[in-house]
Amino acid sequence: MKVAKRTFDAVIVGAGGAGLRAALQLSEAGMKTAVLTKVFPTRSHTVAAQGGVAASLGNSTEDNWHWHMYDTVKGSDWLGDQDAIEFMCRKANEVVVELEHYGMPFDRTDDGKIYQRPFGGHSMNYGQAPVMRSCAAADRTGHAMLHALYQRNVRANTQFFVEWMALDLIRNSDGDVLGVTALEMETGEISIFHSRATIFATGGAGRIYYSSTNAFINTGDGVGMAARSGIPLEDMEFWQFHPTGVAGAGVLITEGVRGEGGILRNDAGERFMERYAPNLKDLASRDVVSRAMTTEINEGRGCGPDKDHVLLDITHLSPETILKRLPGIREISIQFAGVDPIKAPIPVVPTCHYQMGGIPTNYRGQVVIPKDGDVNSAVVGFYAAGECACASVHGANRLGTNSLLDLLVFGKSAGETVVEDFRTGALALKPLPEDAADVSLARIARLEGQKDGENVHEVRLDMQRTMQKHAGVFRFDNLLKEGAELIKGVAARAASTEIGDKSQVWNTARVEALELDNLIEVAKATMISAEARKESRGAHVRDDAPDTPEHPNGRNDEEWLKHTLWYSADNRLEYKPVNLKPLSPNVEPIALAKRTY
Amino acid sequence: MSINRGRVRWHCRRALLELDLVFARFLESQFDDLSEAQLADLADLLLCEDHDLWAMVNGRKPCENARWREMIGLLRHC
Numbered sequence: 001m002k003v004a005k006r007t008f009d010a011v012i013v014g015a016g017g018a019g020l021r022a023a024l025q026l027s028e029a030g031m032k033t034a035v036l037t038k039v040f041p042t043r044s045h046t047v048a049a050q051g052g053v054a055a056s057l058g059n060s061t062e063d064n065w066h067w068h069m070y071d072t073v074k075g076s077d078w079l080g081d082q083d084a085i086e087f088m089c090r091k092a093n094e095v096v097v098e099l100e101h102y103g104m105p106f107d108r109t110d111d112g113k114i115y116q117r118p119f120g121g122h123s124m125n126y127g128q129a130p131v132m133r134s135c136a137a138a139d140r141t142g143h144a145m146l147h148a149l150y151q152r153n154v155r156a157n158t159q160f161f162v163e164w165m166a167l168d169l170i171r172n173s174d175g176d177v178l179g180v181t182a183l184e185m186e187t188g189e190i191s192i193f194h195s196r197a198t199i200f201a202t203g204g205a206g207r208i209y210y211s212s213t214n215a216f217i218n219t220g221d222g223v224g225m226a227a228r229s230g231i232p233l234e235d236m237e238f239w240q241f242h243p244t245g246v247a248g249a250g251v252l253i254t255e256g257v258r259g260e261g262g263i264l265r266n267d268a269g270e271r272f273m274e275r276y277a278p279n280l281k282d283l284a285s286r287d288v289v290s291r292a293m294t295t296e297i298n299e300g301r302g303c304g305p306d307k308d309h310v311l312l313d314i315t316h317l318s319p320e321t322i323l324k325r326l327p328g329i330r331e332i333s334i335q336f337a338g339v340d341p342i343k344a345p346i347p348v349v350p351t352c353h354y355q356m357g358g359i360p361t362n363y364r365g366q367v368v369i370p371k372d373g374d375v376n377s378a379v380v381g382f383y384a385a386g387e388c389a390c391a392s393v394h395g396a397n398r399l400g401t402n403s404l405l406d407l408l409v410f411g412k413s414a415g416e417t418v419v420e421d422f423r424t425g426a427l428a429l430k431p432l433p434e435d436a437a438d439v440s441l442a443r444i445a446r447l448e449g450q451k452d453g454e455n456v457h458e459v460r461l462d463m464q465r466t467m468q469k470h471a472g473v474f475r476f477d478n479l480l481k482e483g484a485e486l487i488k489g490v491a492a493r494a495a496s497t498e499i500g501d502k503s504q505v506w507n508t509a510r511v512e513a514l515e516l517d518n519l520i521e522v523a524k525a526t527m528i529s530a531e532a533r534k535e536s537r538g539a540h541v542r543d544d545a546p547d548t549p550e551h552p553n554g555r556n557d558e559e560w561l562k563h564t565l566w567y568s569a570d571n572r573l574e575y576k577p578v579n580l581k582p583l584s585p586n587v588e589p590i591a592l593a594k595r596t597y
Numbered sequence: 598m599s600i601n602r603g604r605v606r607w608h609c610r611r612a613l614l615e616l617d618l619v620f621a622r623f624l625e626s627q628f629d630d631l632s633e634a635q636l637a638d639l640a641d642l643l644l645c646e647d648h649d650l651w652a653m654v655n656g657r658k659p660c661e662n663a664r665w666r667e668m669i670g671l672l673r674h675c
Contacts, residue, residue, distance in 0.1 A: 038610075039610055039612075042612075042646070043610075043611060043612045043647065044612060045612050046612075047612035047613065047647055047648070048612055048613050048614070140648060143646070143647075143648060163607065185607060186604070212614075213614055214614065215610075215611060215612055215613060215614045215616075215617050216610055216611075216614075216617040216621075217610055217611075217612070249614075249618055250614055250618075251614055251615055251618070328657075331655045331656070331657070332615070332655075335615075335619070335655065336615075336618060503603075505601065505603060506601050506602075506603025506604045506606070506607060507603060508603055508606050508607050511607075
């Protein structure tokens with residue numbers, strides 16, 4: 001197959017918030033910048049973000065970045081790197097105000113400032129009281145952000161390659177990154193994008209789970225590409241779950257339903273939360289409710305023919321209350337569960353929402369790997385930002401509204417680093433190896449020629465079910481051990497997928513098979529990293545690491561205050577220290593403590 | 598000029614899970630039977646913003662364009 005070559009100063013993969021913010025930095029600096037994206041930029045999953053973006057502007061209540069930093073470190077269960085967290089919290093006001101100047105229609109106070117609202121986990125004065133820190137544009141913050149950034153990029157002459165799927169990272173024998181190969185969906189042709197700098201901003205991979213709030217587009221393409229090219233993945237055992245997604249669909253049922261009196265029941269109709277949280281019952285915190293639901297299901301008290309979900313019951317509420325207070329929930333339930341919640345309970349299950357781990361980066365957006373005795377050695381020419389990257393600011397658990405902040409701050413930071421390296425001459429256009437496209441061509445050729453292979457849909461479903469059962473919101477040693485073997489088996493099958501449609505033009509079956517190659521890397525990383533971490537921390541909660549006086553919340557800092565690094569080639573795990581030192585010498589570290597709210 | 602079905606199929610990949618789920622059912626049950634004219638209407642509808650499209654599909658918002666009405670009806674009931 002003929003492979004065309006295109007040359008740019010920088011190539012960015014992904015056109016969600018992080019990719020667009022990075023691209024803007026480069027294009028405005030005059031760099032020739034290409035952005036590759038599977039879908040039109042304003043159809044990226046950033047659109048789904050509703051909550052807002054955190055910044056200690058102090059417009060609605062007193063606030064400062066030190067308090068935000070404290071909340072973020074505590075939220076991360078002390079697994080977040082404090083240099084990166086300081087950087088993010090200090091930069092928050094700057095990137096939000098910048099966005100305002102780009103035309104982002106933030107909600108306003110009466111005196112015209114950006115209105116801010118409270119959000120879970122954000123506090124004033126180091127946990128003393130809730131603070132109003134979230135800047136939002138009604139319930140369409142992500143949507144408005146993407147539009148503002150996209151329009152600004154058009155003005156700056158960023159070159160978009162829409163409906164192009166990046167396939168593989170190109171590295172030379174020194175390990176430097178020289179660009180990517182990519183598939184143009186309209187023609188089926190493969191091209192090389194040769195560049196001085198490559199920035200990954202491909203989002204998360206929440207589709208590895210059977211129940212996920214993520215759109216279908218979230219297949220972890222950048223994370224998979226990085227893993228296949230030898231870059232380790234950091235802290236992939238940490239995934240944020242929401243307790244009540246519609247079973248079999250993943251669409252969220254808001255906590256407000258339980259606030260209005262919704263009751264969780266098992267197959268016997270029992271209000272099981274009374275046993276787990278006698279005081280708060282169904283209104284206990286997300287993690288407590290999720291764990292209780294998982295225990296009910298694992299112990300055989302789940303509902304339905306496969307006993308794989310529990311029921312959220314609001315049939316005791318009057319139809320008037322449901323119609324008035326929860327109209328959206330009724331629509332979702334009818335549409336995706338086939339159940340009218342006025343008449344019957346809604347099947348629900350803990351649902352994957354956000355990927356805390358990813359491609360290891362520093363606060364400057366450089367991808368960093370262990371090399372020559374340095375655990376954070378920068379990979380020449382390679383950068384990452386947003387959900388695909390692990391800076392690590394979210395550590396073991398992300399606070400709401402910090403994800404949009406992450407993509408703005410680190411999208412910009414990665415862009416600034418590239419511009420600086422470009423201007424100082426540190427970014428050369430290095431010669432491409434002869435075999436630059438061979439890996440991608442071999443993958444395509446295998447798919448073309450595969451006989452008696454595996455069905456893509458079935459393998460993906462088996463992966464999702466394995467992840468849901470064995471590495472869900474509440475984790476058990478025996479299930480994780482079994483899961484590690486099972487997921488390797490699923491990965492072996494993913495290597496021999498077959499597609500019926502061999503056409504070149506708009507072959508969506510081929511795209512889905514290629515996406516599965518990325519998903520399966522993330523699934524393996526998650527399962528194997530989770531099996532190995534023998535403590536509970538943040539979103540990684542193990543049955544055999546309970547809350548004890550010696551290890552509060554099951555967290556074991558003596559042995560496990562460290563980042564996981566997983567290598568795809570041999571499923572090897574390494575660890576590196578958490579950076580407990582803030583960026584600035586005059587900023588006090590946030591000392592280790594039990595995470596309680 | 599005829600519209601490429603694969604292209605329209607890909608454009609059914611959306612930013613919101615809710616829409617992905619509706620379109621997954623639609624692609625499975627109805628997409629292959631669409632006429633050329635219906636396909637053109639669908640391609641036009643798919644240019645909508647996701648939040649607006651979801652609001653029309655779930656009935657919170659009236660269909661803004663007569664050309665989209667048939668497709669919205671099919672999506673609502675697939």
